[in-house]
Amino acid sequence: MKTMLISGAGIAGSALAYWLRQHGFAPTVVEHAPGPRSGGQAVDIRGAALDAVERMGLLDGARAHRTRMRGMSVLDGDGKEIHRSTETTFSSGRLDSDDIELLREDLVRILHERASSKAEFVFGDSVTALDQDEDGIRVAFEHSRPRTFDLVVGADGLHSAVRRLAFGPEEQFARHLGMHLAIFSADNFLALEDWQLWLRDGEAGYGIYPVRDNSELRITFGFAAEPLFAGQRDAEQQKKLVAGRMAALRWETPRLLKAMRNAPDFYFDAMMQIRMDRWSQGRVVLLGDAAYCASPLSGQGTSLALVGAYVLADALGRAGGDHLTAFASYEGRMRSFVELNQALATENPGGPAAEASVERAKNAIALDG
Structure with a gap:
């Protein structure tokens, strides 16, 4: 039984662990965080990704946790409504x-529960070195003893350590989209009931929506700027940076900034895409954001991760142990799907892509192709 190390226990890594076990592989998942990660924004499962989730037997569970928005309001800089819709929202579409x-966090938990009986999970550790030869790949870890695997998968996100170790510095592959986002949770002090609010004034703005039966808010701050190397700052420095960029906004901005300062699950990063000529190098292959991040602006990162995990595992299963053939098949099947979905992030700068574009992109691959 071939052994495979997956770096990253997020959506892509957990889904892949499940599918690899179904194909007879022995997956081990290593994750830097002490457990499945919490926090984060609402994400979407669309098109072909719905098929992938259904094949895992998780479609009903995902539906049970779906958000229940009735619509949204678009506000001007003073908080006055200039548009409303009960047919669509910016976060989820129609x-x-x-x-x-x-x-x-709900999707990560659902996937982890399904995969945890199929794979070994090691939390609180990370990959620090890779040394591959014709017989396998020796992996060094931050805390654990070194181990040798047949293959290694980098499913460790936009700032992938596996990609850096196997392919080179992030700067070679990152394409900045001119935006930065901060995401955090807060109590529902605005008393929103299944309703989203979106405010923009100039090159900054925010979106707010309630979750957890309207008991909490998820708040997203966004602003335009050239790369600020967000990953090199700690959370307190990032909060000060965001506060400075958002301070000129009016309406409820002071209360929102206060909530941000107290948020335990604050996340901030530049909006970037990862563009690579190839996603594999010998015994190492990349998956999800590590290989082809489309950015949250596309709305399709989750679907790319879920579909990519299925396609990669399927290719490995079909190849009968020939990883070079499997990796080539994976890239061949995913490349055009990835490109269409990445294009959604840049089609309409400052706003969502057209419905027709989303429909075309989300259905641009068949799992049985």
Whole structure:
């Protein structure tokens, strides 16, 4: 039985662990965080990704955790409503769609519960070195003893350590989109009931929506700027930076900034895409954001991760142990799907992509192709 190390226990890594076990592999998942990560924004399962989730037997569970938005209001800089919709929201698209919007932490938990009996999970550790030869790949870890695997998968996100170790510095592959986002949770001090608010004034703005039966808010701050190397700052420095960029906004901004300062689950990063000529190097292959991050601006990162995990595991299963053939098949099947979905982030700068573009992109691959 071939052994595989997956770096990253998020959506891509957990889904892949499940599918690899189904194909007879022995997966081990290593994750830097002490457990499945909490926090984060609402994410979408769309098109072909719905098929992937259904094949895992998780479709009903995902639907049970979906958000229940009735609509949204778009506000001017003073908080006055200038547009409203009960048919669509910026975060999820059409409300009558079969697509599923749910909190990222809920999806991660659902996937982990399904995969944890199929794979070894090691939390609180990370990959620090890779040394591959014709017989396998020796992996060094921050805390654990070194181990040798047949293959290694980097599913460790936008700032992937596996990608850096196997392919080179992030700067070679990152394409900055001119925006930065901060995401955090707060008590529902605005008393929103299944309703989103979106405010923009100039090159900064925010979106707010209630979750957890309207007991909490998820708040997203966004602003335009050239790369600020967010990953090199700690959370307190990032909060000060965001506060400075958002301070000129009016309406409820002071209360929102106060909530941000107290948020335990604050996340901040530049909006970037990862563009690579190839996603594999010998016995190492990349998956999800590590290989082809589309950015939250596309709304399709989760679907790319879920579909990519299925396609990669399927390719490995079909190749009968020939990883070079499997990796080539994986890239061949995923490349055009990835490109269409990455294009959603740049089609309409400052706003969502057209519905027709989303429909085309989310259905641009068949799992049985």
